[in-house]
Amino acid sequence: MSGRAQIAGVILAGGEARRMGGGDKGLLDLGGRPILAHVIERLAPQVAALALNANGDPARFAEYDLPVIADADDTRPGPLAGVLAGMDWAAGQGFDWIATAAADTPFFPCNLVDGLWLGAVxxxxxxARAETPRDGGGFDRHPTFGLWSTALRDDLRAALAEGTRKVVAWTDPHGCARVSFDGEDPFFNVNTPEDLERARAR
Structure with a gap:
């Protein structure tokens, strides 16, 4: 089995979008299509199966014909809860790994999963997690763009139960591989109305 055949994709869409006034950022229009459509178009060819992690009524995503998996509870403890939901779903489908991407980040690399896989191997x-070089030295971390072994799902479940919320607080003690991606702000995400205008211009 090749690396890609072992990997399911999970789009994390669980944020509350407070800076956008609430609602689903992934459903905002970008170039005549929702941002989420751009994310699906980029991630789907890189993985063997694809699901969407989102809370609330899944019917709002019906047009995408994807499994919609909610967090295990309704306390909204951040992206790690979405990762765990994705791990549990993928393990149930027979996958050993998931690759995650954020639903509000439409320009991420088309070689994201291959890069993360090579880094982990x-x-x-x-x-493995994505990083980008920072002007002047160092790197910016993009922890919601990662590769995660489903074998760690019970470890993550325990960490969440103990109150862990920050992604790197859980990943780094496991020796998380760091994979650098170049390009013009490839992990630019839409957090504010101003960001949305920048994305439309881009």
Whole structure:
């Protein structure tokens, strides 16, 4: 089985979008289509199956014909809860890994999953995350763009029960591989109305 055949994709759409006035950022219009449509178009060819992590009524995503998986509880403890929901779904489908992408980030690399897979394999790590070089040195982390072994789902479940909320607080102790991606702000995400205008211009 090739690396890609072991990997399911999960789009994380669980944020509350407070800075956009609430609602689903992924359903905002970008170039005549919802941002989410652009995200699906980029991620689907990179994985063997695809699901959407979102809370609330799944019917609002019906047109995409994807499984919609909610967090395990309704306390909204952040992206790690979405990752866990994705892990549980993928493991139930027979997948060993999930690759995650945020629903409000329409320009991420088309080689995201291959890059993360190579990073995890080369470092023999059960986790990998995306980074971008920072002007002046160092890197910016993009922890919601990651590769996660489903074998760690019970470990993550326990960490969430103990109150862990920050992604890197859980990933880094596991020796998470760090994979750098270049390009013009590839992980630009739409958080504010101003960001949406920038994305439309881009």
């Amino acid at each position: 080369s470092e023999r790590s059960p986790l």
